[in-house]
Amino acid sequence: MSRHPLGNHVRRLRFEHGEMTQQDLADRCGVTRQTINALEADRYGPSLALAFRIARVFGTDVESVFTWQPDGRGAVDQ
Amino acid sequence: MSTQQRSAWYVLTVGVITAATYVALVLLVSVAVAPAAFAVLALTALTPWLFQDETIDERERFIAQRAGVAGGAAAYLFLVAVCMVVWWVHYREDPPLVDVNILPLIAMGACVAMLVVRSATVLVLHRGNLDLGAS
Numbered sequence: 001m002s003r004h005p006l007g008n009h010v011r012r013l014r015f016e017h018g019e020m021t022q023q024d025l026a027d028r029c030g031v032t033r034q035t036i037n038a039l040e041a042d043r044y045g046p047s048l049a050l051a052f053r054i055a056r057v058f059g060t061d062v063e064s065v066f067t068w069q070p071d072g073r074g075a076v077d078q
Numbered sequence: 079m080s081t082q083q084r085s086a087w088y089v090l091t092v093g094v095i096t097a098a099t100y101v102a103l104v105l106l107v108s109v110a111v112a113p114a115a116f117a118v119l120a121l122t123a124l125t126p127w128l129f130q131d132e133t134i135d136e137r138e139r140f141i142a143q144r145a146g147v148a149g150g151a152a153a154y155l156f157l158v159a160v161c162m163v164v165w166w167v168h169y170r171e172d173p174p175l176v177d178v179n180i181l182p183l184i185a186m187g188a189c190v191a192m193l194v195v196r197s198a199t200v201l202v203l204h205r206g207n208l209d210l211g212a213s
Contacts, residue, residue, distance in 0.1 A: 030135065031135035031136065031137065032080050032133070032135050032137075032138065033080075034080045034083075034137075034138075034204065035135050035136075035137040035138070038137065043205075043206065044137055046136070046137075047136050049136075050136060
């Protein structure tokens, strides 16, 4: 399965924010827990709107949460 | 498992049971009685009631769109394939006659193909790699 070039720090940021659960983050972003799980597992590249919502939950900017990795290494927290 | 996945499993199960019932009726009773198996499909009408809490996010909406396209393609291919088979079987007859009972059978078969492929696609895509913003 090919990996997309959008990496993310969502898993690390969740733990840095009071060990927030995937369900908590999903509820605050208006998506399902499965979507957060797929995102952390590098099986899903989110829309720009969802990327901004996630960044806003963590109180940071999008580029602190998501990274562009042209070599396709995928999620950076794994 | 999300509500969309549970819904897909339900519809897939109903579709498979319908097809299995049809084959069983053909083998055990008669071809004339077998279309009664399609009554099982009515169970799919309960889907909105059984899965009322379904809230679809952007990823699941994307999955639903792709699955819908796959289901439509399956129904289209089924119709073309079955029509070609019927034509191939009957075209030598003079005049070529097709039993009118075949027509609803073809339509219901296309429905089953569409439902099964759409549900299976939902389940496969939930495990797969999807890109909205990174491709």
